[in-house]
Amino acid sequence: MSTLVRVPLRYRIPWKKIVLYVLAILFALYLVLPFYWIVAMSFMHEVDAISVPPHWIPIHPTLENYLGFIRPNAAQELVGGRAVSETPYSLRNSLIVATSTAVLNLVLATFAAYSFSRLKFRGSQVLLVLYLLTRMVPGIAIIIPFYLLMRTFGLLDTYLALILSYTTFALPITIWILKDFFRSVPRELEEAARVDRCGWFRTMWTVFLPVAAPGLVAAAVFAFMTAWNEFMFALFLTSTKAAKTIPVVAANFATDFNTQFTVMAAAGVLAVVPPLVLALLFQRKLVQGMAAGSVKG
Amino acid sequence: MVALNRLGFAERQPLGDNAKAWALNAPAMVVIALLVAYPIGYSFYVSLQKNNLKRPRAKRFIGFDNYKALLTDHAFLSALKVSALFVLVVLGLTVVLALILALVLNERFRGRGLLLSLALLPWAMPGVVNGLMWRTIFDAKTGALNGLLSQLGVIDDYHAWLTSGTGAFLFTALAQVWNTLPFSVIILLAGLSTIPSELYDAATVDRAGALQRFGQVTLPWLLHPLLIVLILETMNAFRAFDTIYVLTGGGPGDATTTIALLDVQTVLTFTDFGLGSAYAWVITAITLLISVGYIGLLYRKGNFEV
Numbered sequence: 377m378s379t380l381v382r383v384p385l386r387y388r389i390p391w392k393k394i395v396l397y398v399l400a401i402l403f404a405l406y407l408v409l410p411f412y413w414i415v416a417m418s419f420m421h422e423v424d425a426i427s428v429p430p431h432w433i434p435i436h437p438t439l440e441n442y443l444g445f446i447r448p449n450a451a452q453e454l455v456g457g458r459a460v461s462e463t464p465y466s467l468r469n470s471l472i473v474a475t476s477t478a479v480l481n482l483v484l485a486t487f488a489a490y491s492f493s494r495l496k497f498r499g500s501q502v503l504l505v506l507y508l509l510t511r512m513v514p515g516i517a518i519i520i521p522f523y524l525l526m527r528t529f530g531l532l533d534t535y536l537a538l539i540l541s542y543t544t545f546a547l548p549i550t551i552w553i554l555k556d557f558f559r560s561v562p563r564e565l566e567e568a569a570r571v572d573r574c575g576w577f578r579t580m581w582t583v584f585l586p587v588a589a590p591g592l593v594a595a596a597v598f599a600f601m602t603a604w605n606e607f608m609f610a611l612f613l614t615s616t617k618a619a620k621t622i623p624v625v626a627a628n629f630a631t632d633f634n635t636q637f638t639v640m641a642a643a644g645v646l647a648v649v650p651p652l653v654l655a656l657l658f659q660r661k662l663v664q665g666m667a668a669g670s671v672k673g
Numbered sequence: 674m675v676a677l678n679r680l681g682f683a684e685r686q687p688l689g690d691n692a693k694a695w696a697l698n699a700p701a702m703v704v705i706a707l708l709v710a711y712p713i714g715y716s717f718y719v720s721l722q723k724n725n726l727k728r729p730r731a732k733r734f735i736g737f738d739n740y741k742a743l744l745t746d747h748a749f750l751s752a753l754k755v756s757a758l759f760v761l762v763v764l765g766l767t768v769v770l771a772l773i774l775a776l777v778l779n780e781r782f783r784g785r786g787l788l789l790s791l792a793l794l795p796w797a798m799p800g801v802v803n804g805l806m807w808r809t810i811f812d813a814k815t816g817a818l819n820g821l822l823s824q825l826g827v828i829d830d831y832h833a834w835l836t837s838g839t840g841a842f843l844f845t846a847l848a849q850v851w852n853t854l855p856f857s858v859i860i861l862l863a864g865l866s867t868i869p870s871e872l873y874d875a876a877t878v879d880r881a882g883a884l885q886r887f888g889q890v891t892l893p894w895l896l897h898p899l900l901i902v903l904i905l906e907t908m909n910a911f912r913a914f915d916t917i918y919v920l921t922g923g924g925p926g927d928a929t930t931t932i933a934l935l936d937v938q939t940v941l942t943f944t945d946f947g948l949g950s951a952y953a954w955v956i957t958a959i960t961l962l963i964s965v966g967y968i969g970l971l972y973r974k975g976n977f978e979v
Contacts, residue, residue: 430820497694512964521712
């Protein structure tokens with residue numbers, strides 16, 4: 377029995393492993409704790425949320441902060457009432473705007489990206505760089521003319537104004553991401569379809585796009601998140617609950633000094649759930665896309 | 674001629690492909706021309722005007738007067754300084770933290786996948802919500818930071834973190850770093866994953882220590898992704914708006930009024946479209962300068978093959 381026990385001659389402390397795990401745990405806490413705090417607060421009664429010392433977990437968990445968006449109680453009606461009542465509308469608006477942006481962006485970008493991945497043409501390099509350059513343009517540089525343009529066409533406070541501006545933000549990066557995904561689709565598939573005398577559009581629709589679907593989904597998610605998170609243009613272009621998006625309404629909570637932190641936290645959690653769920657669902661593709669969209673351009 | 678060749682000009686291509694390619698690009702180009710190129714040009718035109726929405730009668734062409742005024746415009750000069758400092762602090766912290774986190778994620782250990790997922794959390798968070806979140810954390814009376822530090826015995830009394838200029842500036846920078854960290858981590862991680870493991874093996878055979886391996890193998894390979902991170906994060910920090918707007922609104926005083934914030938205030942609050950456009954053009958010029966460096970960098974690396 378005792379012969380089986382091998383006593384190490386020299387026991388070495390695995391410093392590397394220790395440092396690694398300590399760092400990993402510290403980073404995990406750094407990444408999670410701030411978010412945990414607003415999630416926890418969103419399930420607390422106001423009294424518990426503002427107590428000193430703080431309660432780190434909701435000891436009397438409640439849904440009243442969330443339910444208040446549908447049917448505000450007297451106190452919520454009184455303080456920060458407008459932001460509270462606008463929250464459900466803004467979620468609807470954000471959903472419509474972000475989805476439309478994703479779809480429009482995908483259609484436009486698919487055509488362009490296909491040309492870069494399959495066709496050899498003059499000026500292709502210049503065009504790619506131009507797309508990239510437009511991505512570098514700060515939003516603030518175009519917002520004033522954009523505002524005036526939308527005012528002229530009577531599009532202020534409409535979905536269309538937001539969809540158009542977000543499409544221009546997302547388009548260049550989507551083209552760059554899709555071009556890389558499309559290149560990984562084997563050419564033989566299209567050639568086989570061509571032998572079968574399929575037209576170009578039919579080839580695209582029945583052969584190419586289904587194979588490229590994962591890339592398309594990633595690009596759509598990217599555009600959706602861009603549109604969902606954007607704030608500055610929404611601040612300029614919207615003014616009522618007809619088009620205000622969730623970041624605008626969430627900012628209203630912050631600028632109102634009477635706001636209950638618990639209600640504000642609940643609105644923040646609602647605003648972060650859709651992009652967060654998408655990010656986790658499509659984690660691998662998004663990380664690939666981010667890396668491709670920046671390391672490679 | 675060689676340069677033209679590299680840009681894809683001089684090669685003769687079948688006409689069919691050319692026409693088809695431009696047709697395919699037409700929709701995207703029209704949208705971008707209409708909604709980016711035209712507005713940029715128009716905003717330059719507006720920047721040459723005295724143009725305040727509240728005083729439409731006084732609207733007129735004044736040449737470069739808006740730009741000349743910038744040189745003695747205290748609000749502008751202060752905002753420029755705040756922006757520059759903000760970029761420095763955010764960039765420094767982001768690069769150091771992102772590098773460490775990327776190196777950790779590049780190792781194999783239990784829970785790596787979970788940590789990678791967690792790293793996406795700040796990235797998915799809208800800037801406005803990020804601002805809200807840190808507001809509840811830094812709050813003077815009920816904030817989590819005060820609660821945590823006093824429970825740990827680090828501080829005796831609750832502090833008002835955001836009331837002094839320096840404090841507000843530093844804590845705003847910290848909030849911004851949290852939000853932008855994941856992007857850098859992912860770029861660096863992608864760079865790390867391309868390092869051939871043979872290089873590390875060779876270094877180990879040469880009895881190179883961990884630090885030496887980092888200096889001789891990792892860092893040279895990471896130079897390119899690091900530069901990209903530096904450039905993209907500089908632009909991000911330079912334009913930072915959402916988080917600051919919600920967290921401090923530019924205050925106290927103008928301690929956190931960055932150039933982007935000043936521009937929005939000028940346009941939205943004072944409806945001074947002429948001056949606002951001049952601010953915007955200064956921001957654009959600086960950003961474009963940085964991005965030319967970025968594209969040059971990518972070009973040299975040969976990442977522009979089609």
